[in-house]
Amino acid sequence: MDRAGKEAALETLKGVFDESGVVVVTHYSGLTVAEMTGLRSKLREQGGQLKVIKNRLAKIALEGKGGDAASELFQGPVAIAFSPDPVAASKVVADYTKENEKLVLIGGIMDETVLDANGVQALAKLPSLDQLRGKLIGLIQAPATKVAGVVQAPAGQLARVIKAYAEKDAA
Numbered sequence: 157m158d159r160a161g162k163e164a165a166l167e168t169l170k171g172v173f174d175e176s177g178v179v180v181v182t183h184y185s186g187l188t189v190a191e192m193t194g195l196r197s198k199l200r201e202q203g204g205q206l207k208v209i210k211n212r213l214a215k216i217a218l219e220g221k222g223g224d225a226a227s228e229l230f231q232g233p234v235a236i237a238f239s240p241d242p243v244a245a246s247k248v249v250a251d252y253t254k255e256n257e258k259l260v261l262i263g264g265i266m267d268e269t270v271l272d273a274n275g276v277q278a279l280a281k282l283p284s285l286d287q288l289r290g291k292l293i294g295l296i297q298a299p300a301t302k303v304a305g306v307v308q309a310p311a312g313q314l315a316r317v318i319k320a321y322a323e324k325d326a327a
Contacts, residue, residue: 162213169209169217177242179265180249180276181229184208186258195237195259198248202284204239218265225270229263241285242266250280 173179184192196206211230218226239245246264253261264271264279271279283291 165210166213166217169213172207172236172238173217173265175240176238176245177240177266178238178245178276178279180237180245181262181264182235182237182249182253183232183260183262184235184258185233185260187256191256191258192235195248195252198252199237199239199245202239202244202248203241204237204245204248206235206237208233208235226265229265229270234262243279243282243284246276247280247284250277 187195192206199206209230211232211234214230214234214236215227218230237245237249249259249261253259261273261276263273264276266279
């Protein structure tokens, strides 16, 4: 890779570390191309990406972010999975490591926080951003539905009473 290519890759990595909700660091040694493609497609479905990166460029891109603990994650054949939603990438990678022992979860970086493998696993167990939004909307809508039912009930009862009197008079 020439100097211009390295500079472009470095700027891309800086953007990934700054804009992603989480960056999950993995060792991919032993994975076939088909397995890597499968992992990439699963991540893409959740809005994430997977990149194989050079450790030296990652350490340079991380300057001032996470300190020495973050740079220690980048040793050996490293691929990073990242997504805007902090839970999406970690959930896909954690599920994939259960299916395929060749992919090893090393840790992760979330904002300024460096996570170990257990921290990423814990993050993967949380509900995703879309699931939390759905629960919140459900909680907000539930009281409104109950209020509408309570307000509507007396009118319904009144209509039934009037109908009963009408049927009684007709008979």
